[in-house]
Amino acid sequence: MSVPPSDNFFQKVYATVSRIPRGRVMSYGQIARHLGAPRAARAVGYALRACHDPGLPWHRVVNASGGISSRARQSSLAVQRQRLEAEGVVFTEGKLDLSKYRYNPEE
């Protein structure tokens, strides 16, 4: 099928993020790599910042250290952690166990 002009990088990011199941998380770099752009982690974060879709589980996206990005809007910081904990994610020292909660779309 042809690739519509709406097939922006953002759109792919949103699609991948929306596929993250409840109680799981993905890192920006992991998403970027899944999209075929292993170096576009920054663009992933940029996409999430630009999007304000209430149905998008953006809170399931964390950095490679398993922590919540400190460079996000402070208004969203508390919300993200709160939502993750509501999904059963346990934070330790302000971070979560990526090896435990990381979601692989290939599985």
Add this chain to the structure above:
DNA sequence: CCGTTGACCATAA
């Protein structure tokens, strides 16, 4: 087309 920005990542000291 160029410069700036940005919710990143890896490496080095």
Add this chain to the structure above:
DNA sequence: CTTATGGCCAACG
């Protein structure tokens, strides 16, 4: 552990 630097990519004016 922290701080600093470079790279990398995409969107916007």
